[in-house]
Amino acid sequence: MKLNKQVNKMTGETLLSGVHSSGLGIYIIPKKDYSSSYAIFGTRYGSVDSKFIVPGESEVTEVPDGIAHYLEHKMFDQPDGSNVFDKFSKYGGNANAFTSFNQTAYLFSATANIKENLAALLDYVQSPYFTPESVQKEQGIIGQEIRMYDDNGGWQVFFDFLSCLYHNNPVKKEIAGTVESISHITAELLYKCYNTFYNLSNMAIVVVGNVDPDEILATIEAGIKKNEPFEEEIKKIYPDEPETIAVPYMEKNLSVAQPLFMLGFKDNDTGYGGERLLKKSIEMSILLKMLFGKSSPVYKKLYEEGLISASFAPDYTMQPSYAFSSIEGESRDPKRVYEIILNEIERVRRDGLDEDAFNRIKKVVWGNYIRTQNDVEEYATTFMQLKFMDIDYFDYYDVYKTVTFEDVKKRFDAHFRKELSALSVVNPV
Amino acid sequence: MINKQINENISLCYIPMTKLKTTTIGVYIHRALDENEVSQNALLPYVLKSGCRKCPDREAIAKYLENLYGASLGAALIKRGDDQIMYFDAETISDKYAPQGEKLVSELLSLMMSVLFEPNITDGAFDADIVNQEKKNAKDRIAAVMNDKRVYASVRCTEEMCKGSAFALSRLGTAEGVDAVTPETLAEHYNKIITSSAVNIFICGDADVDEAEAAIRAYTDKISFTAAQIPKTELFKKDGKVNSVTEKMNVTQGKLSIGFRTGVAPTDNDYPALCVFNSVFGAGTHSKLFNNVREKLSLAYYASSQLERYKGIMIVNAGIEFKNFQTAYDETLRQLEEIKNGNVTDKELESSIIDITNTYEECYDDQRSLQSFYLGELLAGTDYDIEHMKAAIAAVTKEQVIAVARKVELDTVYFLTGEDA
Numbered sequence: 001m002k003l004n005k006q007v008n009k010m011t012g013e014t015l016l017s018g019v020h021s022s023g024l025g026i027y028i029i030p031k032k033d034y035s036s037s038y039a040i041f042g043t044r045y046g047s048v049d050s051k052f053i054v055p056g057e058s059e060v061t062e063v064p065d066g067i068a069h070y071l072e073h074k075m076f077d078q079p080d081g082s083n084v085f086d087k088f089s090k091y092g093g094n095a096n097a098f099t100s101f102n103q104t105a106y107l108f109s110a111t112a113n114i115k116e117n118l119a120a121l122l123d124y125v126q127s128p129y130f131t132p133e134s135v136q137k138e139q140g141i142i143g144q145e146i147r148m149y150d151d152n153g154g155w156q157v158f159f160d161f162l163s164c165l166y167h168n169n170p171v172k173k174e175i176a177g178t179v180e181s182i183s184h185i186t187a188e189l190l191y192k193c194y195n196t197f198y199n200l201s202n203m204a205i206v207v208v209g210n211v212d213p214d215e216i217l218a219t220i221e222a223g224i225k226k227n228e229p230f231e232e233e234i235k236k237i238y239p240d241e242p243e244t245i246a247v248p249y250m251e252k253n254l255s256v257a258q259p260l261f262m263l264g265f266k267d268n269d270t271g272y273g274g275e276r277l278l279k280k281s282i283e284m285s286i287l288l289k290m291l292f293g294k295s296s297p298v299y300k301k302l303y304e305e306g307l308i309s310a311s312f313a314p315d316y317t318m319q320p321s322y323a324f325s326s327i328e329g330e331s332r333d334p335k336r337v338y339e340i341i342l343n344e345i346e347r348v349r350r351d352g353l354d355e356d357a358f359n360r361i362k363k364v365v366w367g368n369y370i371r372t373q374n375d376v377e378e379y380a381t382t383f384m385q386l387k388f389m390d391i392d393y394f395d396y397y398d399v400y401k402t403v404t405f406e407d408v409k410k411r412f413d414a415h416f417r418k419e420l421s422a423l424s425v426v427n428p429v
Numbered sequence: 430m431i432n433k434q435i436n437e438n439i440s441l442c443y444i445p446m447t448k449l450k451t452t453t454i455g456v457y458i459h460r461a462l463d464e465n466e467v468s469q470n471a472l473l474p475y476v477l478k479s480g481c482r483k484c485p486d487r488e489a490i491a492k493y494l495e496n497l498y499g500a501s502l503g504a505a506l507i508k509r510g511d512d513q514i515m516y517f518d519a520e521t522i523s524d525k526y527a528p529q530g531e532k533l534v535s536e537l538l539s540l541m542m543s544v545l546f547e548p549n550i551t552d553g554a555f556d557a558d559i560v561n562q563e564k565k566n567a568k569d570r571i572a573a574v575m576n577d578k579r580v581y582a583s584v585r586c587t588e589e590m591c592k593g594s595a596f597a598l599s600r601l602g603t604a605e606g607v608d609a610v611t612p613e614t615l616a617e618h619y620n621k622i623i624t625s626s627a628v629n630i631f632i633c634g635d636a637d638v639d640e641a642e643a644a645i646r647a648y649t650d651k652i653s654f655t656a657a658q659i660p661k662t663e664l665f666k667k668d669g670k671v672n673s674v675t676e677k678m679n680v681t682q683g684k685l686s687i688g689f690r691t692g693v694a695p696t697d698n699d700y701p702a703l704c705v706f707n708s709v710f711g712a713g714t715h716s717k718l719f720n721n722v723r724e725k726l727s728l729a730y731y732a733s734s735q736l737e738r739y740k741g742i743m744i745v746n747a748g749i750e751f752k753n754f755q756t757a758y759d760e761t762l763r764q765l766e767e768i769k770n771g772n773v774t775d776k777e778l779e780s781s782i783i784d785i786t787n788t789y790e791e792c793y794d795d796q797r798s799l800q801s802f803y804l805g806e807l808l809a810g811t812d813y814d815i816e817h818m819k820a821a822i823a824a825v826t827k828e829q830v831i832a833v834a835r836k837v838e839l840d841t842v843y844f845l846t847g848e849d850a
Contacts, residue, residue: 140727257572367498
């Protein structure tokens with residue numbers, strides 16, 4: 001196959017891309033002079049995908065929560081009994097994997113032997129091997145992973161926040177599931193999920209670094225084991241989600257030094273990906289920094305009153321099927337922070353947004369885009385995540401340049417609604 | 430790499446790295462860990478970055494940085510051996526990527542110099558409101574160490590090991606120490622240390638080093654300095670029996686932290702062997718701890734070891750069920766014995782060497798890592814470059830790994846457990 005070559009004049013970057021006949025999306029971004037390279041092989045399949053219809057079947061399949069993550073762990077067992085990490089170690093690759101709400105990804109970084117590492121990556125992710133014994137063995141390890149998160153205040157405050165926003169959306173569930181839910185996972189169920197979501201037509205591979213694109217492409221083509229793309233889509237079934245939030249407030253107690261909080265707004269303007277979603281996310285990034293960034297009036301007030309410290313992080317999370325804004329931090333009085341934020345929203349609604357701030361922050365957003373291209377890992381990971389939302393990160397500027405002050409004002413009116421806001425708190429024991 | 434000595438205390442090191450799209454500036458102010466000033470040092474960088482002559486307050490600094498396409502300026506404290514380092518980290522996209530040809534690197538450097546050398550001190554005192562706000566934040570940072578139990582256990586283990594010595598002090602100081610600081614005493618402390626501490630400035634990325642040197646001199650040439658050295662670290666040594674500490678907290682997972690004395694300084698010939706030994710033992714998916722404590726016995730999601738290079742300390746960390754304390758402890762010690770008894774496979778040795786080599790190689794793509802590498806060489810007093818270290822690691826033999834493992838001695842066993850466990 002032949003890849004399509006694009007050059008971005010503003011960033012100096014080159015992208016080679018194409019879709020293999022197996023359905024696999026291939027993206028290569030060569031970085032001259034870099035020592036390291038990074039490859040990520042991922043599937044559009046995450047913790048939210050527990051209910052689906054396999055292409056060609058008519059019945060709905062429902063599997064235990066936490067299975068996508070469990071499957072990720074079990075991919076490291078090989079049919080010949082070998083250890084995946086050993087293969088990478090041999091070629092100096094540093095291998096890892098992660099599961100998020102909407103994707104599972106397998107990756108490595110290396111400073112040499114990129115071809116050999118890449119072949120190993122392709123090989124193991126296409127070689128599922130699950131037995132009742134090997135599935136059983138993982139219960140202990142993942143059980144400890146879940147326990148680790150039980151004690152993690154930042155993690156707990158995040159999931160409680162999601163439980164505030166969502167009635168039914170599975171994004172509110174723990175990615176690893178629960179000790180109870182994972183006890184129902186079997187080898188058979190793992191195969192079923194694997195055969196559905198790890199079809200190459202549901203996957204993509206991104207390679208960033210000091211690589212020869214022809215060599216990379218040849219390695220990928222040689223490594224493809226199965227050329228049977230689905231002809232129809234995998235139908236993912238999500239429960240209906242009302243527009244309202246589930247509850248406005250949640251709290252719990254953990255061993256933390258001072259209260260942790262997360263507050264934010266549910267975004268009901270969802271159901272699309274692509275350029276429209278990218279544009280929305282740029283508008284939201286600008287807005288959040290204008291309203292709550294370090295130069296904002298409200299940040300100054302909160303900081304000087306000793307209500308927040310440096311840890312005050314506004315963020316916007318988006319997927320085609322859900323989205324929300326959030327601010328995470330520590331405070332002796334989270335309820336007061338929440339109240340001040342809501343008052344600030346009302347003040348801005350009356351007085352309007354500051355156009356000077358818009359112009360400054362729009363520059364910041366551009367700087368941040370440039371910055372993400374420094375690091376092979378950050379760039380590859382972001383690229384894949386956005387590709388799965390049908391967003392072209394390479395030509396970000398084409399969308400960025402269209403964002404106006406008017407757009408941001410409209411977005412403000414649509415997004416920041418008190419009745420869609422919530423607060424989650426983790427208090428010290 | 431270009432080195433410029435600005436004066437007896439301040440040196441500038443420029444490391445070109447134009448393949449990246451950013452330029453990073455790091456300023457490191459060295460102070461010997463000392464209970465009499467540790468808390469003032471912990472507070473000072475944050476007060477300094479709250480305002481200066483160029484930008485009078487935090488809001489002005491924030492806007493200034495935003496206009497530089499979201500450049501960053503951060504402060505932090507670092508502890509390396511017995512050195513408490515006040516660290517300022519700044520980053521901007523390089524001038525080449527400034528859409529309107531702005532001189533971003535110069536603008537950022539001059540802000541940093543103003544923060545360092547032109548603080549808002551009036552009548553011998555910092556602004557009282559700012560000092561009070563930052564005292565609260567400094568105490569919050571001290572208290573927040575407990576939030577991440579993995580880090581907390583490791584810090585507690587080290588404290589217990591080195592009780593009574595300077596190294597037991599936290600880089601963040603103490604709550605009592607912070608309470609005692611006043612706007613006047615902090616100003617006095619600033620005036621004392623700014624002229625009498627070793628300061629390293631690193632610029633990594635794409636800059637004109639002569640221009641940078643001139644920009645720094647514009648701030649420093651009118652000040653008189655008293656010569657100072659980077660603090661020296663003494664290797665941690667102790668005799669006597671193993672110290673065991675159990676602490677209870679409201680947690681669901683136990684955190685095991687085991688401290689060892691390595692007896693090896695970074696200047697020693699067997700330092701590269703120590704690095705390889707640590708990798709074989711517990712640093713990575715090829716290591717004995719990962720493959721036995723995690724994979725074979727399913728006791729933990731993480732089980733790993735790490736070195737404190739300057740002090741000669743190694744800490745093992747694992748998150749486990751309360752009831753598995755003894756099993757995890759025994760297995761950790763058993764794996765160390767395995768190495769001491771010569772049970773190191775070729776594969777373990779090779780994987781470790783490759784893994785460490787990779788980490789060194791990756792510094793070439795990361796401005797902060799490269800700064801940190803060269804800073805480390807200054808602290809260790811070794812002055813090697815990355816290629817030298819790669820070669821030294823590659824030359825390590827199995828026998829050397831075994832020999833250095835035999836120097837490693839158990840010192841302290843710390844366990845964070847549940848209240849009802």
